[in-house]
Amino acid sequence: MPQRHTTGKRSHGWMGIQRGHRARPLEWLAEKFIFAVSLSTILVVLLIFLFVAREAAPLLFGRMNSAAVQEVIPVGEFDKLSPAQLQQYLGLTPSELAAMDRATLQSLMEVKVEALNEIPAAFRGDPDAHLNTTQWRYLLGPHQWTDYAKPEFIWQPVGQIKKYNIIPLLVGSLKTTLVGLLFAVPLAVGAAIYVSQLARPRVREVVKPTIEMLSGIPSVVVGFFALLVMATVLQSLFGYQTRLNAFVAGIALGFAVIPVVFSIAEDALTSVPQAYTQAALALGSSRWQAAWQIVLPAALPGVFAATVLGFGRAIGETMIVLMVCSASVMSWNIFDSARSITTTIAAEMAEAVSGGPHYRILFLLGAMLFAVTFVLNLIGDVVMHRLKLRLEGKR
Amino acid sequence: MNEVRSPKPAGRSFHAASFDYPSFFFSGLTGLATLLILAILGVILLNIVLNGLPGLSWRFVSTIPKKDFFDLETTGVLPMIVGTTIRVLVMTIFVIPVGVITAIYLTEYAPNTSLVTRLLRAAVNNLAGVPSIVFGLFGLGFFINFIGKNLDALLHNPGPVWGQPAVLWASLTLAVMTLPVVIVATEESLKAIPTGLREASLALGATKLETIVKIVLPQALPGILTGGILAVSRAAGEVAPILFTGVAYYMASLPHKLTDQFMDLGYHVFVLSTQSPNIEQTRPLLYATVLVLLGLTFALNFVAIIIRARVRKKLRALN
Numbered sequence: 217m218p219q220r221h222t223t224g225k226r227s228h229g230w231m232g233i234q235r236g237h238r239a240r241p242l243e244w245l246a247e248k249f250i251f252a253v254s255l256s257t258i259l260v261v262l263l264i265f266l267f268v269a270r271e272a273a274p275l276l277f278g279r280m281n282s283a284a285v286q287e288v289i290p291v292g293e294f295d296k297l298s299p300a301q302l303q304q305y306l307g308l309t310p311s312e313l314a315a316m317d318r319a320t321l322q323s324l325m326e327v328k329v330e331a332l333n334e335i336p337a338a339f340r341g342d343p344d345a346h347l348n349t350t351q352w353r354y355l356l357g358p359h360q361w362t363d364y365a366k367p368e369f370i371w372q373p374v375g376q377i378k379k380y381n382i383i384p385l386l387v388g389s390l391k392t393t394l395v396g397l398l399f400a401v402p403l404a405v406g407a408a409i410y411v412s413q414l415a416r417p418r419v420r421e422v423v424k425p426t427i428e429m430l431s432g433i434p435s436v437v438v439g440f441f442a443l444l445v446m447a448t449v450l451q452s453l454f455g456y457q458t459r460l461n462a463f464v465a466g467i468a469l470g471f472a473v474i475p476v477v478f479s480i481a482e483d484a485l486t487s488v489p490q491a492y493t494q495a496a497l498a499l500g501s502s503r504w505q506a507a508w509q510i511v512l513p514a515a516l517p518g519v520f521a522a523t524v525l526g527f528g529r530a531i532g533e534t535m536i537v538l539m540v541c542s543a544s545v546m547s548w549n550i551f552d553s554a555r556s557i558t559t560t561i562a563a564e565m566a567e568a569v570s571g572g573p574h575y576r577i578l579f580l581l582g583a584m585l586f587a588v589t590f591v592l593n594l595i596g597d598v599v600m601h602r603l604k605l606r607l608e609g610k611r
Numbered sequence: 612m613n614e615v616r617s618p619k620p621a622g623r624s625f626h627a628a629s630f631d632y633p634s635f636f637f638s639g640l641t642g643l644a645t646l647l648i649l650a651i652l653g654v655i656l657l658n659i660v661l662n663g664l665p666g667l668s669w670r671f672v673s674t675i676p677k678k679d680f681f682d683l684e685t686t687g688v689l690p691m692i693v694g695t696t697i698r699v700l701v702m703t704i705f706v707i708p709v710g711v712i713t714a715i716y717l718t719e720y721a722p723n724t725s726l727v728t729r730l731l732r733a734a735v736n737n738l739a740g741v742p743s744i745v746f747g748l749f750g751l752g753f754f755i756n757f758i759g760k761n762l763d764a765l766l767h768n769p770g771p772v773w774g775q776p777a778v779l780w781a782s783l784t785l786a787v788m789t790l791p792v793v794i795v796a797t798e799e800s801l802k803a804i805p806t807g808l809r810e811a812s813l814a815l816g817a818t819k820l821e822t823i824v825k826i827v828l829p830q831a832l833p834g835i836l837t838g839g840i841l842a843v844s845r846a847a848g849e850v851a852p853i854l855f856t857g858v859a860y861y862m863a864s865l866p867h868k869l870t871d872q873f874m875d876l877g878y879h880v881f882v883l884s885t886q887s888p889n890i891e892q893t894r895p896l897l898y899a900t901v902l903v904l905l906g907l908t909f910a911l912n913f914v915a916i917i918i919r920a921r922v923r924k925k926l927r928a929l930n
Contacts, residue, residue: 240818242820243818243819243820246820247720247819247820249712250712250715250716250720251716251720253708253709253712253713253716254712254713254715254716254717254721254731255727255731256709256713257713257731257734257735257738257790257791257794258730258731258734260734260738260787260790261734261737261738263749263753264741264745264746264749264753264787267749267752267753267757268745268748268749268752270752271748271751271752271756402644403644403647403648404644404648405644406640406641406643406644406645407641407644407645407648409641410638410641410642410644410645411645414638414641414642415642415645421920423645423649425916425917425919425920426649426652427645427648427649427652428916429652429909429912429913429916430648430651430652432844432845432848432908432909432912432913432916433652433655433848433905433908433909434847434848434849434850434877434904434905434908435848435849435850435851436848436850436877436878436880436881436904437655437659437848437880437901437904437905438655439881439884440880440881440884440897440901441655441658441659443884443885444884444890444894444897445658471651471655474648474651478648502631502634503634503638504631504633504634504635504637504638505631505634508637525740528740528742529740531742532740532741532742532743532744532745533742534742534743534744534850534851535850535851535877535881538881539881539884539885558742558744558851561744561747561748562744562747562851562854565747565748565751565854565855566854566855570756578748579748579752582744582745582748585742585744585745586741586742586745589740589741589742589745590737590740590741592740593736593737593739593740594733594737596740597733597736
């Protein structure tokens, strides 16, 4: 007879089959059902990555061509083309190709020829018109476009030559995010120290939920407030030129980041055992010295995790930056406008042709964003988990 | 008599010398940071309430606006309120069962050390950190372009019925987004229930499932409620996930089936503040709309935070 495990509330065996399912089939079934439903969370994370990446895939495998002037094959040569060539030429998926009959395909080829004829003759001579701007070197590297004096990073998805350089968007995202973090982290960590270490319990009980309430303000409302009120106030305070710029957006982002950083930092500081503080106080330190020299160093990884997660929150925030500034300029000056990755996706998806290069690049940006925040979250969680284990003396 | 001076108590001299200015200063600094954050919250709320109240009227919240909705005198926000409410309610139908069941698995069944449990926890944490715009892309790529289009092909619909932005897809996208909110809140409240209660039930001969359904869940109801409210409040204010999955700039009638598009309060705030021909004229209207949105999300949030504070207190008392 197999030995039963005696540890834990109940032995599970392999998938719970070892015991119970014969005696109580319903119970067993319910348990499996609960397990299956809970797996949906894992499934959802996988699906998000899969489907965002799926829309970007043709781009990643170099199957997109955004050149304005492309080689045209006359309709008459239809029979000479292999299905693979045809699929490549018309930019179809194999299933789409299979679903179309000969006449549809030929009319698609005709559309291509007509599209070429509509392009002005002068423009056809432009070397830029022959470039496939979805290649990695145009996505990431600077390029000297016709009529430009030097190689530049340009995001300009409309117009005859589509320029898809994503570096200005990265700069825009980092610029606003860094301003936001510089503003939010000192404030939030300061408040976390105060609330968890220095404040009286009654003050703490009121202040903590109130600060957390800040996260209850929808980001579209923060964006609205930044656009209508803050932009004017900040401009009169600092006296810069452009009213709506990365600085305003960054401060507004800070409002969204503060509750995130605050609650994680507070959590980390509170999980430092009381004994640490008590020992320091007994040795004659002031409350501040205990908080600054004993508790904060012990909880420092937690503050780091809070910053990392705050960064993730800020870089993924959409509506605030979308409402406050939107021009994509390649500049590190925080008093210039900026266009972040999220803003670009939100503002341009509606006008991007489904399945076209622009559409795919927006999905690529989304996939990048997902990957970045995924890694940041993982780092934040691991750091917090280890910190708590260590403070509880389990490691 | 008094000649014999008792030596000064060491403690007192220590005390006198140690009015610790740096401590005072730095403690004050952290207090100031706290005050500043509270002030930011206060200023935002006051600004919106004071400027928004004059524009608010029964007519405003009960009128369906004409195509040009930039005039405070004739416009209204009824379709936006209805749209936001519908998408949030449909969302709760999906998210609450899944979230609660997952939380039950995590607290009542999950073996602590197994790989699946750890994966599940990592997934919940990660889902909470995914940017809202990525959920929008997911909704477009998965629900509309994959499920919707395939459904259309399957049903031989002449035009796109399911394969286009709709209330259903927006709600599902939001359900995915708020799943961790419900899971975390429910888990917290399940953990707050004393183990003794479960053991008593099991000792009386109830099965594990009976214990959960009849003892644990009723006790956890406030926490589940909190999770639901927090999810609703979070979802009601989110605009990014619905941008590509269902929101409409303007609709002449209210949505009446799941495949309709809808107007939305948050999106309307965005439209009013960025597309207005004359922002100064739109300002009162904008404030009134923001106040309605804030009233909807913030009131809910407020209730949830109060319930949660109670649950946490109970939890702390137990440990």
